[in-house]
Amino acid sequence: MSAYLSTGDDDPLSLRPPIFETHDERTARLAIEGRAKAVSDGIDEELEKARALERKGPKAIKILLLGQSESGKSTTLKNFQLMYDPKSFRAERASWRVVIQLNVVQSMRSILDAMTLAQKHEYPAHPSPQRKKGSWHLTPELLAIKERLLPLVDIEKTLIRRLTTAGSGEVEATHREAGPDHLKPGLKEIAINSAIPWKNAFNRLIKAEERTSFDSAEGIDWDDPEDPSAVLNSCSQDMIQLWNNPSIRQLLVKQNARMEDHSGFFLDSLDRVTAARYIPTDDDILRARLKTLGVSEHRFKISTSGSVRDWKVYDVGGHRSQVAAWAPFFDDMDAIIFLAPISCFDQVLEEDHRVNRLEDTFKLWTMIVSNQHLKNTNLILFLNKIDILRSKLASGIKLKDYVVSYGDRPNDVDSTTAYLKRKFGGILQEKSPSPRIFYCHLTTVIDTKSTKYILSNLKDTLMRQNLMKTNLIA
Numbered sequence: 001m002s003a004y005l006s007t008g009d010d011d012p013l014s015l016r017p018p019i020f021e022t023h024d025e026r027t028a029r030l031a032i033e034g035r036a037k038a039v040s041d042g043i044d045e046e047l048e049k050a051r052a053l054e055r056k057g058p059k060a061i062k063i064l065l066l067g068q069s070e071s072g073k074s075t076t077l078k079n080f081q082l083m084y085d086p087k088s089f090r091a092e093r094a095s096w097r098v099v100i101q102l103n104v105v106q107s108m109r110s111i112l113d114a115m116t117l118a119q120k121h122e123y124p125a126h127p128s129p130q131r132k133k134g135s136w137h138l139t140p141e142l143l144a145i146k147e148r149l150l151p152l153v154d155i156e157k158t159l160i161r162r163l164t165t166a167g168s169g170e171v172e173a174t175h176r177e178a179g180p181d182h183l184k185p186g187l188k189e190i191a192i193n194s195a196i197p198w199k200n201a202f203n204r205l206i207k208a209e210e211r212t213s214f215d216s217a218e219g220i221d222w223d224d225p226e227d228p229s230a231v232l233n234s235c236s237q238d239m240i241q242l243w244n245n246p247s248i249r250q251l252l253v254k255q256n257a258r259m260e261d262h263s264g265f266f267l268d269s270l271d272r273v274t275a276a277r278y279i280p281t282d283d284d285i286l287r288a289r290l291k292t293l294g295v296s297e298h299r300f301k302i303s304t305s306g307s308v309r310d311w312k313v314y315d316v317g318g319h320r321s322q323v324a325a326w327a328p329f330f331d332d333m334d335a336i337i338f339l340a341p342i343s344c345f346d347q348v349l350e351e352d353h354r355v356n357r358l359e360d361t362f363k364l365w366t367m368i369v370s371n372q373h374l375k376n377t378n379l380i381l382f383l384n385k386i387d388i389l390r391s392k393l394a395s396g397i398k399l400k401d402y403v404v405s406y407g408d409r410p411n412d413v414d415s416t417t418a419y420l421k422r423k424f425g426g427i428l429q430e431k432s433p434s435p436r437i438f439y440c441h442l443t444t445v446i447d448t449k450s451t452k453y454i455l456s457n458l459k460d461t462l463m464r465q466n467l468m469k470t471n472l473i474a
Contacts, residue, residue: 060299060310061462064330066368067339068361069291069317069350070263072384072445076337077298077315078286079451084300084311089285094220096285097278101228102159102190103264103289104273105152108239111248114255115146142245145238152235155228160190162226163290194296194317220279229276236274243267261343261388264289286446292317302459309463334462335378338365339445342420343388345402356402365424370431378465380439380458381424383417387444417442 021029065073081089115138138146221227242248252259259265264287266273273284280288292315300311314330330336344357369379390413393399399416400406409415425438445451 058309060312061302062330062333062335063311063313063462064333064336065313065315065339066336066364067384068341068344068357068364070289070344071339071341071361072263072382072443073315073317073339074290074292075263075286075445076339076382076451076455077313079445079448079455080300080311080313081298082282082286082448083452083455084302089282093280093285096288097220097280098159098162099288099290100264100266100273100280100284101232102156102163104232104239104266104270105156105159105228107259107265107267108149108152108242109156110257110259111242111252112146112149112152114251114257115142115248117255118251139247142242142247145242148238149235149242151231155231158226158228163192164190191291191293191317194292194294194315222277229274229278232274233276236270239267239274240270243270258392261392262289263287282448283446286448302463307463331373331377333374333377334465335380335458336368336374337380337382337458338368339382339384339443340365340420340424341385342383342417343385343392345389345399346392346397358403362423362427366427366431369428369436370433372433375433378439378462379428379436380441382441382443382445382454383420383424384443384445386413386417386442387447389413389416 018025065076067073078089118138222229259267266284266287272278273280294317296315296317298313298315300313301308302311303309314333340361342358342361344361347357349355349357349360365381368374393411393413393416398411399419400408400411406416406419409419421440421442424440428436428438441454443451443454
């Protein structure tokens, strides 16, 4: 039985029942339509109730998270969730477990690709007379480990397929390109459309009965036939041996692949995260890396001084062009948290290898502070990834080699962060359409203790400002 478009109605897309519809077919159709209408009316009623409550109650406090890809936006959002909606945060362990498994597999694939590149240079198809023999050598033992880890290729494909359900993933980022580029360490990561509730794909992993806590193994279906835990566990010792091998570490340095500087790094915890009954900790979930596209909204009920307010936190994910494009649509925000990953001063953008990441962060900050639509919005700057900055500077990487204006100042954390703070503050003072207070914090958003302190102070500040706007306090 099928309906067809009516040509006589005012609505050109209105449907008419089939001409030869029987009485039983009509009864069945009307019953289906009645149920569908009841569901639709119920949804409309609930939406109207929610809108009415919003109109009657105090205005929600709105926060927008902005920054480059891998700046720490999603981790900051997860900190909000951990602080103000911990039950929901922990109910997602099964979903983040899959993401962490993919993070591990793709980190290992980067090492395997680095080895493949080294092999091509060691045994080229057409050796150059000028090439030095023995420029790099992989031992038979390392090559045997590489061979034994080949099952990770299929595991990666399975995990990507599970995460990128129909319409939710960026196809370009889920496949390795053919040709020489695919041998370079550092993979194109998958990107999930934030409009698609990707975590719903793993709801079946959560037991149906109501739980008061998801901190135990009860929240995960260990009998899931697509769970790669068995393969990862069997490969665990080979992965640990490969990652800890001095020659492999030297090879990664030679190819400028500082994997420990990136989000989703779990190679120092392989023994734990590849265990057969691995359950992600809160810290693991904060460190897990999954790129998102588009804008996502998250709601929290936050109390302070006996008052409970609705908070809406928006995360703008995706490429740098998307961030600037979305900004004008958020002119009613109470605050924008801008995350600047200052440890990336020696890196280039994944989207454009000609552009330095720190330089791009300065440009994005300038665009935001000078935007007329946002002139009345509080701007809070997080100079993020201080831990990685400290590690890089200690290893001998010099800021002045990438930021010429830094000159001969000391190459330590205190001096570099003070310089960068002044530079960001100077841009705000020079480019802002109206005077603004410069709120700036040095952060490591995977450090829950320090981030909780900063977000608590931010909460109190914004709540007070919001009450002053509504004349509830002097």
